[in-house]
Amino acid sequence: MVKTVDQDQSTQSQSGDLRQGSRPRVVVVGAGFAGLAAIEVLRDAPVELVVVDRHNFTTFQPLLYQVATAGLNAGDVAYPLRTVLRRARHAHFIQGTLAEVDAKRRFIGLEDGRIVDYDYLILGIGASASFFGIPGAEERSHTIYTLDAAVDVRNHIFQRFEYAASHGVHDGVLTFVVVGGGATGVELAGAIAELAHRALYTDFTMLGPDDVKVVLIEQRGRLLEAFHEDLSEYARRELRARGVTVLLNETVESVEEGLIVLKSGREIRNGLVLWAAGIAVPPVVSKLGLPTGRGGRIMVGSDLRVVGSDRIFAVGDVALSTNRDGAPLPQLAQPALQGGEHAARQILALLAGSETEPFRYRDKGIMATIGRRAAVAELAGGVRLHGTPAWVSWLLLHVAFLLGSRNKASVLMNWSWHYLSWGKGPRVILGG
Numbered sequence: 109m110v111k112t113v114d115q116d117q118s119t120q121s122q123s124g125d126l127r128q129g130s131r132p133r134v135v136v137v138g139a140g141f142a143g144l145a146a147i148e149v150l151r152d153a154p155v156e157l158v159v160v161d162r163h164n165f166t167t168f169q170p171l172l173y174q175v176a177t178a179g180l181n182a183g184d185v186a187y188p189l190r191t192v193l194r195r196a197r198h199a200h201f202i203q204g205t206l207a208e209v210d211a212k213r214r215f216i217g218l219e220d221g222r223i224v225d226y227d228y229l230i231l232g233i234g235a236s237a238s239f240f241g242i243p244g245a246e247e248r249s250h251t252i253y254t255l256d257a258a259v260d261v262r263n264h265i266f267q268r269f270e271y272a273a274s275h276g277v278h279d280g281v282l283t284f285v286v287v288g289g290g291a292t293g294v295e296l297a298g299a300i301a302e303l304a305h306r307a308l309y310t311d312f313t314m315l316g317p318d319d320v321k322v323v324l325i326e327q328r329g330r331l332l333e334a335f336h337e338d339l340s341e342y343a344r345r346e347l348r349a350r351g352v353t354v355l356l357n358e359t360v361e362s363v364e365e366g367l368i369v370l371k372s373g374r375e376i377r378n379g380l381v382l383w384a385a386g387i388a389v390p391p392v393v394s395k396l397g398l399p400t401g402r403g404g405r406i407m408v409g410s411d412l413r414v415v416g417s418d419r420i421f422a423v424g425d426v427a428l429s430t431n432r433d434g435a436p437l438p439q440l441a442q443p444a445l446q447g448g449e450h451a452a453r454q455i456l457a458l459l460a461g462s463e464t465e466p467f468r469y470r471d472k473g474i475m476a477t478i479g480r481r482a483a484v485a486e487l488a489g490g491v492r493l494h495g496t497p498a499w500v501s502w503l504l505l506h507v508a509f510l511l512g513s514r515n516k517a518s519v520l521m522n523w524s525w526h527y528l529s530w531g532k533g534p535r536v537i538l539g540g
């Protein structure tokens with residue numbers, strides 16, 4: 109017998125359908141960029157909207173590296189999902205983790221055994237890190253895909269400093285290794301270097317400028333491969349100016365306790381390895397019985413419906429959607445936002461008895477920041493920016509996309525403070 113989750117989750121009925129009146133039920137699983145864009149379309153539509161996420165908040169991933177390096181507070185990049193749905197009369201939120209999808213009987217199962225029926229389902233559960241099977245990488249390195257993980261990295265960074273202050277700098281305790289020279293790796297390396305080489309010296313006066321090392325490892329011949337070569341070179345120069353050692357054409361062979369071994373034979377003793385090298389889909393995807401393609405991503409047709417499923421859409425990082433040339437779309441915020449909105453609109457079209465339309469991705473460009481007044485941007489139409497103009501554009505764009513006035517104000521205030529005080533942010537070790 110199917111258990112159905114009721115509207116306010118206070119009870120579970122053993123059977124039956126709790127749909128509100130005759131409204132068809134649309135379930136959105138995952139409220140990141142893609143899920144939120146779908147919610148925006150469906151919130152006031154003539155459907156019963158059910159939003160499921162393992163967290164009770166949405167996370168603004170592009171700024172997680174700033175939480176990890178004490179530039180921002182955790183709360184600045186998170187927004188409660190119940191607040192997102194506050195004014196929607198026919199929408200409700202369920203905190204739960206997706207465990208199964210039954211496409212035939214049209215329900216999803218959550219890890220704790222609850223079942224949620226759907227008429228249409230949108231899956232937008234994002235991505236996780238890929239460690240490429242490299243020995244020790246998963247066990248001994250840190251990623252920043254979630255808020256918890258970002259706070260954990262911050263704790264580790266400051267614990268290393270505290271350790272060095274008490275025990276001295278030995279065995280590479282203050283060597284921070286970032287693996288992966290894409291946007292996340294470049295942003296992390298730049299932010300740790302600025303934090304370490306500028307902000308922390310006022311607190312840790314016993315440490316000298318050469319005690320902290322930041323190493324960025326990239327297996328290709330340049331950083332930021334998605335950008336024009338000139339911008340890659342600019343990023344490398346700016347990182348070096350901040351004291352980051354950039355190692356190109358180097359591949360990690362294994363990650364051991366306090367030691368990272370490269371295929372070239374080079375070994376780096378370190379205090380912390382941060383992994384920003386590859387993207388995978390969450391492990392649950394392989395258990396959903398849905399078709400998957402490159403990178404384990406869920407295969408979708410041109411309208412973003414999962415191949416072989418009339419009523420399930422997959423959007424954002426977890427979906428293998430393509431551009432007009434058939435190339436997979438990058439796992440970035442813009443494809444997720446546009447895909448989520450498109451899927452929601454197709455559901456409304458289907459409910460109105462119309463045909464679906466193919467998804468057409470509009471490339472608005474890419475950006476990455478390296479540090480104070482240093483960023484790169486490649487905008488639609490081939491416009492390339494670097495330095496202060498790119499940095500200011502990056503700042504404004506990120507504030508614009510944050511949810512909630514409190515978060516926007518808080519981020520602006522924290523950044524201004526950070527800028528004027530040379531990085532004196534929330535440098536606290538939590539837990540422990």
Ligand SMILES: Cc1cc2nc3c(=O)[nH]c(=O)nc-3n(C[C@H](O)[C@H](O)[C@H](O)COP(=O)(O)OP(=O)(O)OC[C@H]3O[C@@H](n4cnc5c(N)ncnc54)[C@H](O)[C@@H]3O)c2cc1C
Nearest residue numbers: 138140141142162169170206233234424425439440441444
């Ligand atoms: C550190 C970092 C920096 C980034 N920087 C940039 C950038 O500068 N620019 C850019 O364009 N992109 C950036 N990205 C990529 C961008 O954040 C993603 O492409 C985007 O978030 C994808 O949106 P999504 O909705 O597919 O997934 P997400 O935003 O990841 O949302 C997935 C949601 O699903 C939920 N979820 C996951 N598993 C389950 C489950 N089993 N059950 C229930 N809920 C679940 C999660 O809690 C989350 O709320 C960055 C990513 C990271 C990690």
